[in-house]
Amino acid sequence: MVVDFDQLAVEDLRPRFLTRSTMARKAADAAISAAKHELINMARKHGRTVHLVHPAHTTMDCGRCGARTKHALPLSERTYTCIACGAVCPRDKNSARVMLVRAGLDPAGADHGRPDRPTAGRAA
Numbered sequence: 001m002v003v004d005f006d007q008l009a010v011e012d013l014r015p016r017f018l019t020r021s022t023m024a025r026k027a028a029d030a031a032i033s034a035a036k037h038e039l040i041n042m043a044r045k046h047g048r049t050v051h052l053v054h055p056a057h058t059t060m061d062c063g064r065c066g067a068r069t070k071h072a073l074p075l076s077e078r079t080y081t082c083i084a085c086g087a088v089c090p091r092d093k094n095s096a097r098v099m100l101v102r103a104g105l106d107p108a109g110a111d112h113g114r115p116d117r118p119t120a121g122r123a124a
């Protein structure tokens with residue numbers, strides 16, 4: 001996965017399903033930061049850039065125009081429909097696009113009609 005992309009956007013993720021007990025949370029945190037370090041090291045080795053992206057609202061924001069829906073999509077809803085620009089795409093794809101935009105990258109197909117926003121530190 002690392003070698004396929006020039007730049008990576010990594011969700012700065014703390015999975016909620018693992019946070020029920022303190023021990024599980026500690027283990028999850030350790031595993032996640034280990035994985036992150038590993039990923040960052042791998043990316044460095046290959047001359048890639050890794051962006052850590054805040055995961056909040058990635059399922060609510062439109063990857064095309066940046067509008068935010070008023071309510072999170074129910075998990076059963078697999079398609080994201082934007083009320084502002086009319087974009088329709090699979091929610092996973094939309095979330096991925098939102099993360100790329102937040103990382104300051106320019107995902108193909110999301111390059112117009114996007115409101116200007118401060119781009120998070122490009123570490124390259």
Ligand SMILES: [Zn+2]
Pocket residue numbers: 062063064065066067082083084085086087
């Ligand atoms: Zn939109």
